[in-house]
Structure formats: structure tokens, C-alpha cells
Amino acid sequence: MNENELAFHYVCTHERARELVDRHDRFWVSNCGCREGRGKCARSRVDVCLIFAGSFPGSGTSKRQVTRADVEEILCEATDKRLVTRPFRDETRTTTEGICFCCDDCCGYFLDPSERCDKGEFVEHTEPLKCNNCGECVGVCHFKVRTMNEGELLADSDSCYGCGLCVDVCPEKCIELIRRA
Numbered sequence: 001m002n003e004n005e006l007a008f009h010y011v012c013t014h015e016r017a018r019e020l021v022d023r024h025d026r027f028w029v030s031n032c033g034c035r036e037g038r039g040k041c042a043r044s045r046v047d048v049c050l051i052f053a054g055s056f057p058g059s060g061t062s063k064r065q066v067t068r069a070d071v072e073e074i075l076c077e078a079t080d081k082r083l084v085t086r087p088f089r090d091e092t093r094t095t096t097e098g099i100c101f102c103c104d105d106c107c108g109y110f111l112d113p114s115e116r117c118d119k120g121e122f123v124e125h126t127e128p129l130k131c132n133n134c135g136e137c138v139g140v141c142h143f144k145v146r147t148m149n150e151g152e153l154l155a156d157s158d159s160c161y162g163c164g165l166c167v168d169v170c171p172e173k174c175i176e177l178i179r180r181a
Helices: 014-022 033-038 068-080 136-140 165-169
Strands: 027-030 049-051 064-066 084-089 096-102 122-126 146-149 152-155 175-179
Touching: 014 068, 014 084, 014 096, 027 068, 068 096, 122 152, 136 146, 136 165, 165 175
Parallel strands: none
Antiparallel strands: 027 049, 027 064, 049 096, 084 096, 122 175, 146 152
8 A cells, every 4th residue: 555545444532433424314333353363342332333335244243224323322332441443444445434443552553553544634742741640641642642750741642633532531621632744
């Protein structure tokens, strides 16, 4: 694959995932192929591969049609369990076909650094003067952008994929997502 070609997956915020869901009237869900392959996930349930087109196969077994209420339940679990929303595209990379809800426990992307994933449209920006260096954001950053060094928060914005999980947990509200340049 050419480095300039779009990857199968890309990252987005939970808010953007809701916007993608709102564009559709029918939904299917299958088991996550990563979770099935690795066994029990320490973070979430197995049936979190959301699909927008009935013809799309899904990444795992047990594909079934679900209601909007079922989708809402998955979105709520993604927020509660701090899962990264990774929409996926069709073969031509022109249409978003569904959303994977990924974690660092069992998902192939976080365990295999060679798997490509496009960064989202946003990137983190931390206001250092407002930050109290509590480290709450470090534990939710599956991309290892945020680390603590001798009690001080360090953030490597160039490595940020723009999922927004750090924004959600910051007690000081010193992290925001800004449009990627």
C-alpha cells in the first residue's frame, strides 16, 4: 500500500462517531475479530463491530441486525470503557462502512504497530499552565502520546490520533482537540 493511500481504518472522536451513526437507519453488529482471536477482552464485550451496510461482512462471527437502541448501548459502552472509535472504509476507501470500538487489551491495531490507521481530523493541545500533572490522561491514551516524566506531563502531539479520550478525563479541562494542520 502506498503511504499516501487511505488506510482501511481511521480514528475519530466519540462525537464524530455519533454523527456517522446518525446518517444511517439500519445497523448490524458482529463480534470483533480481534477480541475473538485473542480471547476474553479485559475492557469490553465482544460484539462491538458496528456495520452500516448489511452486505459488509464484519470482522468476526455472529453478525446480526440491531436496533438504534442497541447501537446507543454500544456507543455508551465505548464512552464508559474508554474505547477508541475507529471507523472503517470500503475497499475503494470512499465510504465509511462501520465503526470498530478498539482498546489496548486485545485489538490488533494497538498490538501490531505495523497495521496502518489514519489519524483523525483533530489533534490534542494541552495548556501546560492549567495542567496540574495529575496523569489521569496518561492511562486512557492507547496511542502512548501522553507520559509522565519526574511528575511532569509530557505530550507528543505529533503522535496523537485525535480520539479525544484524554479530553474526556481531564479534571482541569486543560486539554482540547484542535483541527489538525
